Amino acid sequence: MSVRVVARIRPLLEKELDRDVIVRADRVDDGKPLTIVKIPSPKNESEEFSFAFNSVYEQATSQEELFSAEVAPHIKALFQGLDVTIFAYGVTGTGKTHTMRGGLKLAERGVIPRLLSNVFRRGKKIAKDSDGETTVQVALSYYEIYNDKVFDLLESPDKRTPSGLPLREKDGKTIVVGLSERACEDLKDFEKLYIESNNNRITAATKLNAHSSRSHAILRVKVTQVTGDMVRESTASAIDLAGSEDNRRTENGKERLIESAAINKSLFVLSQCIDAISRGDKRIPYRESKMTRILSLGQNNGITIMILNLAPMRSYHLDTLSSLNVSSRAKRIEVREIENEVVFKQAPRATTGLGGLNIQRQPLRPLANAHNVHTGTLAAKAADAKAADKPIKAFSVYTDKASKPVASLRATVPAANISQLRRSNSNKRPSDPSETLSARPTKLARPTHTSLARPAAPAPQQLSISAAQIEAMVEKKVAEILASRAADTVAVPVPAPAMAQEPSAPLQNQIGEEVQRRLEALERRIENDGHDGRSEGLRFLLQARQAKERGDDEGALHYYELALPFFPGQAKLVGKIERLKAKLGKTGSEIQEVQRRERKKERVLKVRDDREDEEDVHLGYDGTEADVDDESFVGHKSSRAKASRKQKSSSGKAGKVYVDIEQGPATPRTKQLLHVINSRDLSLIRSLHGFGAKKAQDLIDHLNLREDEDSGRVASLAQLRMLPGMGSRTVERAYEGLMV
Ligand SMILES: Nc1ncnc2c1ncn2[C@@H]1O[C@H](COP(=O)(O)OP(=O)(O)OP(=O)(O)O)[C@@H](O)[C@H]1O
Numbered sequence: 192m193s194v195r196v197v198a199r200i201r202p203l204l205e206k207e208l209d210r211d212v213i214v215r216a217d218r219v220d221d222g223k224p225l226t227i228v229k230i231p232s233p234k235n236e237s238e239e240f241s242f243a244f245n246s247v248y249e250q251a252t253s254q255e256e257l258f259s260a261e262v263a264p265h266i267k268a269l270f271q272g273l274d275v276t277i278f279a280y281g282v283t284g285t286g287k288t289h290t291m292r293g294g295l296k297l298a299e300r301g302v303i304p305r306l307l308s309n310v311f312r313r314g315k316k317i318a319k320d321s322d323g324e325t326t327v328q329v330a331l332s333y334y335e336i337y338n339d340k341v342f343d344l345l346e347s348p349d350k351r352t353p354s355g356l357p358l359r360e361k362d363g364k365t366i367v368v369g370l371s372e373r374a375c376e377d378l379k380d381f382e383k384l385y386i387e388s389n390n391n392r393i394t395a396a397t398k399l400n401a402h403s404s405r406s407h408a409i410l411r412v413k414v415t416q417v418t419g420d421m422v423r424e425s426t427a428s429a430i431d432l433a434g435s436e437d438n439r440r441t442e443n444g445k446e447r448l449i450e451s452a453a454i455n456k457s458l459f460v461l462s463q464c465i466d467a468i469s470r471g472d473k474r475i476p477y478r479e480s481k482m483t484r485i486l487s488l489g490q491n492n493g494i495t496i497m498i499l500n501l502a503p504m505r506s507y508h509l510d511t512l513s514s515l516n517v518s519s520r521a522k523r524i525e526v527r528e529i530e531n532e533v534v535f536k537q538a539p540r541a542t543t544g545l546g547g548l549n550i551q552r553q554p555l556r557p558l559a560n561a562h563n564v565h566t567g568t569l570a571a572k573a574a575d576a577k578a579a580d581k582p583i584k585a586f587s588v589y590t591d592k593a594s595k596p597v598a599s600l601r602a603t604v605p606a607a608n609i610s611q612l613r614r615s616n617s618n619k620r621p622s623d624p625s626e627t628l629s630a631r632p633t634k635l636a637r638p639t640h641t642s643l644a645r646p647a648a649p650a651p652q653q654l655s656i657s658a659a660q661i662e663a664m665v666e667k668k669v670a671e672i673l674a675s676r677a678a679d680t681v682a683v684p685v686p687a688p689a690m691a692q693e694p695s696a697p698l699q700n701q702i703g704e705e706v707q708r709r710l711e712a713l714e715r716r717i718e719n720d721g722h723d724g725r726s727e728g729l730r731f732l733l734q735a736r737q738a739k740e741r742g743d744d745e746g747a748l749h750y751y752e753l754a755l756p757f758f759p760g761q762a763k764l765v766g767k768i769e770r771l772k773a774k775l776g777k778t779g780s781e782i783q784e785v786q787r788r789e790r791k792k793e794r795v796l797k798v799r800d801d802r803e804d805e806e807d808v809h810l811g812y813d814g815t816e817a818d819v820d821d822e823s824f825v826g827h828k829s830s831r832a833k834a835s836r837k838q839k840s841s842s843g844k845a846g847k848v849y850v851d852i853e854q855g856p857a858t859p860r861t862k863q864l865l866h867v868i869n870s871r872d873l874s875l876i877r878s879l880h881g882f883g884a885k886k887a888q889d890l891i892d893h894l895n896l897r898e899d900e901d902s903g904r905v906a907s908l909a910q911l912r913m914l915p916g917m918g919s920r921t922v923e924r925a926y927e928g929l930m931v
Pocket of ligand 1: 201204283287404432433
């Protein structure tokens with residue numbers, strides 16, 4: 192299905208006159224809906240141009256009418272696992288923000304608050320109709336792209352760094368690294384957050400609009416439905432693009448001109464992307480602006496709705512023609528309506544009769560192609576059947592009661608990501624021929640069985656999956672999860688006690704272009720380096736550097752420490768950490784203690800360097816010359832490490848590295864290893880180096896036996912080493928293996 196493009200003509204504002212109206216809506220035939228926009232030729236008033244859209248909304252269209260016709264029908268698809276993207280496009284002052292955000296009064300509320308209201312309402316209904324078997328969690332992220340830089344709107348503006356947040360491609364989607372996400376329980380929660388964060392958005396008065404958005408704003412609403420061990424996640428994105436503007440008309444000053452250039456450039460790239468896609472070009476210039484990378488028009492799966500906002504007056508004539516041209520081509524963009532995969536979380540398990548629990552351990556089962564498995568849709572279907580009898584409540588903006596607290600998303604989802612992958616036939620949903628095309632997206636691979644009662648036979652491809660394929664799939668999934676967890680670690684917000692040390696605004700401004708250039712270069716290197724351990728390390732360095740730029744020494748220290756395991760033995764990095772620790776007020780005996788620990792750490796790092804040399808492990812740190820001088824160690828092994836090569840002794844150091852590590856503060860790898868162990872997830876533990884099926888199972892059984900001591904959790908590597916079947920070598924191999 193293609194992008195749905197609809198046009199909305201805004202009404203006249205106070206000082207605008209009827210006689211200046213040149214844009215009107217029309218229909219192909221009497222009795223047909225409005226689908227045509229008509230506008231005279233600028234050269235010859237008697238000649239009229241017509242542009243066809245999927246739908247056209249006249250000046251008098253209310254917010255509710257637009258929402259009910261264009262967005263409400265897709266909420267069901269969102270809950271069936273499809274991503275939904277709605278974006279407003281148009282010249283400045285044509286009503287994009289009004290359409291997306293709207294006013295505070297109920298009738299004036301725009302697409303976004305209505306979307307959230309519907310999502311919460313449907314979520315509650317699904318939970319109720321399933322007797323609580325399905326829980327629905329909603330989480331938000333909200334950010335803006337200002338001057339081609341990405342800033343988190345959920346964070347206060349003083350936490351912004353000059354270069355903004357980096358972008359990264361993951362699983363075919365563009366993600367913003369380090370973006371915060373907030374769980375939202377009801378509409379009131381959302382309202383508070385949304386109003387607060389809109390204050391962080393950059394707007395300014397221009398001659399054409401008293402509250403002109405100077406940035407593109409992107410709200411992402413993540414809906415997570417959990418039924419038993421099945422987790423379905425889908426996202427609705429609502430995007431309020433900044434408006435293109437003719438600076439001769441806006442009479443913008445210098446600052447506005449810079450913003451305007453960035454806005455116009457990104458919109459120009461968007462129009463080029465639309466042109467390229469509609470021509471069928473192989474190369475689409477997405478990467479030329481952050482907005483187009485994020486929007487990924489025609490690349491993202493799901494449903495995309497473009498709302499073209501138009502001002503009806505003559506003063507916008509040429510701009511209106513230009514945006515009509517671009518958006519009418521956007522109709523040709525095909526979007527694949529593919530649902531997000533369902534993932535299965537690990538069922539809690541314990542050995543029968545142990546620890547008071549009596550839960551059977553589940554054997555590994557084939558990983559089914561999870562596409563088009565409909566989680567929670569039985570409930571959704573029931574909800575729809577009932578909803579059909581009842582008119583939809585116009586607004587429940589302030590009437591949503593606080594829903595039952597649900598476990599935090601972060602707490603639930605990681606555990607849910609992988610492991611036993613089972614297909615629950617009872618949750619499959621038959622196709623429903625009664626649904627209309629517009630209300631119901633095409634299901635490319637929807638299961639064809641029509642009776643809910645009929646037990647679904649396993650899909651033929653499931654039978655043909657070999658044990659080796661299953662293994663490979665599980666391994667791939669595990670690798671993905673480990674990578675995404677590593678990325679999550681990057682996104683952990685750093686406590687910022689250093690607010691008092693924040694540089695003043697003038698000082699911020701002094702941060703030269705040179706530093707920014709370097710940060711951007713580092714960001715590019717991260718992107719180019721893919722997702723190996725080295726790029727994770729670089730990412731920590733970037734975060735550290737950004738924290739430093741905003742005067743957040745505590746944060747910088749935190750990230751430098753996280754980066755250290757990726758660049759072991761780098762004197763410059765160790766020195767930085769040492770200096771920051773000293774700077775952060777650790778005096779007298781504290782400094783001595785810090786130095787003592789540093790010396791000890793250096794000894795550990797030295798042993799690691801020796802070991803790497805001995806084992807000839809190529810860690811790939813010999814990349815291009817450093818773009819950020821502070822991070823120059825990235826490109827070289829330390830001279831200490833080289834010197835240590837000479838001192839290589841034949842005395843086996845196996846075990847020594849880990850013994851030293853286990854005595855120091857927990858490194859990210861230590862935490863990662865303990866996290867895997869404590870997950871008691873067979874497939875995860877088996878993914879560790881040196882852990883076969885038996886060893887992993889024995890470990891899980893033993894942990895289950897120790898359920899009543901510290902709830903069976905392993906708190907340190909030393910403790911892990913003491914467990915039956917473990918030993919120094921095993922733990923060390925698993926630890927080292929996490930790095931690769
Ligand atoms: N459908 C509408 N009904 C009533 N007023 C509207 C409508 N659409 C727009 N307006 C009014 O028009 C003015 C400009 O709208 P808005 O700020 O939403 O434009 P915009 O396209 O977002 O502009 P920019 O790109 O500069 O941010 C505002 O005062 C808004 O209230």
